[in-house]
Amino acid sequence: MKLSPGAEEVATFYAKMLDHEYTTKDIFRKNFFKDWRKEMTSEEKSKITELKKCDFTEMHEYFKAQSEARKQMSKEEKRKTKEENERILQEYGFCVMDNHRERIGNFRIEPPGLFRGRGDHPKMGKLKRRIRPEDIIINCSKDSAHPRPPPGTRWKEVRHDNKVTWLVSWTENIQGSIKYIMLNPSSRIKGEKDWQKYETARRLKKCVERIRAQYREDWRSKEMRIRQRAVALYFIDKLALRAGNEKDEGETADTVGCCSLRVEHIRLYPQLERQDFVVEFDxxxxxxxRYYNKIPVEKRVFKNLQLFLENKQSEDDLFDRLNTSILNKHLQELMDGLTAKVFRTYNASITLQQQLKELTSPDENIPEKILSYNRANRAVALLCNHQRAPPKTFEKSMQNLQIKIDEKKKQLSAAKKEHKAAKADARTLRDEKSKKAVEMKKKAVERISEQLMKLEVQATDREENKQIALGTSKLNYLDPRISVAWCKKWTVSIEKIYNKTQREKFAWAIDMADDDFEF
DNA sequence: CAATCCAACTCTGGGGCTAAGTG
DNA sequence: CCACTTAGCCCCAGAGTTGGATT
Known part of the structure; x- marks a missing residue:
């Protein structure tokens, strides 16, 4: 069926996703179909009445062929597109802020498509509208030459607000929230903010024992709200839970953080696996x-939790006298700038520092040191519950690595044999030439066993990383100065720990930290 | 025959993207 | 409501590998 341009475009959004699980979900299909119909002409509307009768495979094949063709481009064509992308980056990817040319983070407007909410999202599949010049607010200095709207159109507004950092904003149509174009993490303004964040966490380090003593005291308060606040804070501190703001029901997926935990999310076991007072989170x-954890807690915490659960239904709030703004107000009084998320930053960074101290040993070689670093990083990722879906190719790539290891082992034993033979030769011949041969063979054995060791370390690292994402903590929670100091202390080059982008983001820390930096 | 080169292929890290949090 | 940080997924450039040709 030949579609009108509007309806056709929306259909292609769906056709492109045919391989994706989304298109099997009822909500996704229902939302998509409803929004698709809105784009149809009245003839189309009367003809196309059921999604399950629509066959998108031809469109799907078309796009697959397109991407195949892109892959088959000649070297020359690839070079051309690369050059063109670079030109676009140079023209639109930078701005000048306080006389410095700075890289912009996301300088491309989000294209239209079908909304891909995460988890059980009630709005998945809805049409995400195309953004037009009339939706765009530009924010720049009064005297700056800002980009002009395309001919015949105008911006929604051009304003000059120097109290905010964004350059462009627009309102998206799914949640009605505002989206921004801001600077790259390597920019001065982001770097300073980042530094500040870690300095706040370091100030928490100085008073965290006092705060812990305080909330432990508050577990015995005669006021319910204070007990709830104290138990919630204990969870945030001990388990690095997020604050847990309220969310509008029905508009978003049903997810929670600490303050928004419900009765159904925890179970209490006075005894479990020979431990007392165990709380199970799910x-x-x-x-x-998913956050799933079983942890033994102090008796007082356990008794409090039992109290909070009394006479409640499973969908009731665990902390009914608490929310994030109450909690943060309290924290603000304990320390200037303290909020719930500072605990996550603090606990992540201090854990990295401790783990690095514990795991790094002077007699490790460089690959082993890096394994130790990654293990310390992993401890943090575990604490913060940074998970990932195991990569689709995980099993295969593990197998490949194992094959390499086996081959390397064979190579090694062959090399060892040759080394032995050469030594025997040298004993009988006793000439310079055979002595040299022994040296050569010895070198070969050493080289191969080092290669084997590297492969084995790599396999361990990869296996341990199967379901854990290190990137999030590395980028957002770990004071980079800890890593920089560790590199300097053990003469590991910084490139082994941070790639190019990360080095740009953490330039401030690389400049600043010496080998004796203490978080 | 070893060394080197190079094209073609494979695989993965990193960057882009944008949703979903916090305050 | 607004501005900002935090988050996982996806894709593909480019690094690494292979294998055959050439030196």
Whole structure:
């Protein structure tokens, strides 16, 4: 069926996703179909009444062929597109802020498509509208030459607000929230903010014992709200839970953080696996990532939790007298700038520092040192519950690595044999030439066993990383100065720990930290 | 025959993207 | 409501590998 341009475009959004699990979900299909119909002409509307009768495979094949063709481009064509992308980056990817040319983070407007909410999102599949010049607010200095709207159109507004950092904003149509174009993490303004964040966490380090003593005291308060606040803070501190703001029901996936935990998210075991007072957590957190943990707690915490649960239904709030703004107000009084998320930053960074101290040993070689670093990083990722879906190719790539290891082992034993033979030769011949041969063979054995060791370390690292994402903590929670200091202390080059982008983001820390930096 | 080169292929790290949090 | 940080997924450039040709 030949579609009108509007309806056709929306259909292609769906056709492109045919391989994706989304298109099997009822909500996704229902939302898509409803929004698709809005784009149809009245003839189309009367003809196309059921999604399950629509066959998108031809469109799907078309796009597959397109991407195949892109892959088959000649070297020359690839070079051309690369050059063109670079030109676009140079023209639109930078701005001048306070006389410095700075890289912009996301300088491309989000294209239209079908909304891909995470988890059980009630709005998945809805049409995400195309953004037009009339939707765009430009924010720049009064005297700056800002980009002009395309001919015949105008911006929604051009304003000059120097109290905010964004350059462009627009309102998206799914949640009605505002989207921004801001600077790259390597920019001065982001770097300073980042530095500040870690300095706040370091100030918490100085008073965290006092705060802990305080909330432990508050577990015995005669006021319910204070007990709830104290138990929640204990969880945030001990388990690095997120604050847990309220969310509008029905508009978003049902996920929770600490303050929004419900009765159904915890179970209490006076005894479990020979431990006393165990709390079992099972809930969906940010991005609908499951948090599952069983931890023994102090008796007082346990008794309090029993009290909070009294006479409640499973869908009732665990902390009914608490929310994030109450908690943060309290924290603000304990320390200037203290909020719930500072605990996550603090606990992540201090854990990295401790783990690095514990795991790094002077007699490790460089690959082993890096394994130790990654293990320290992993401890943090575990604490913060940074998970990932095991890569689709995980099993295969593990197998490949194992094959390499086996081959290397064979190579090694062959090399060892040759070395032995050469030594025997040298004993009988006793000439310079055979002595040299022994040296050569010895070198070969050493080289191969080092290669083997590297492969084995790599396999361990990869296996341990199967379901854990290190990137999030590395980028957002770990004071980079800890890593820089560690590199300097053990003469590991910084490139082994941070790639190019990360080095740009953490330039401030690389400049600043010496080998004796203490978080 | 070893060394070197190079094209073609494979695989993965990193960057882009944008949703979903916090305050 | 607004501005900002935090988050996982996806894709593909480019690094690494292979294998055959050439030196």
């Amino acid at each position: 809930f969906l957190g940010k991005d609908s990532i």
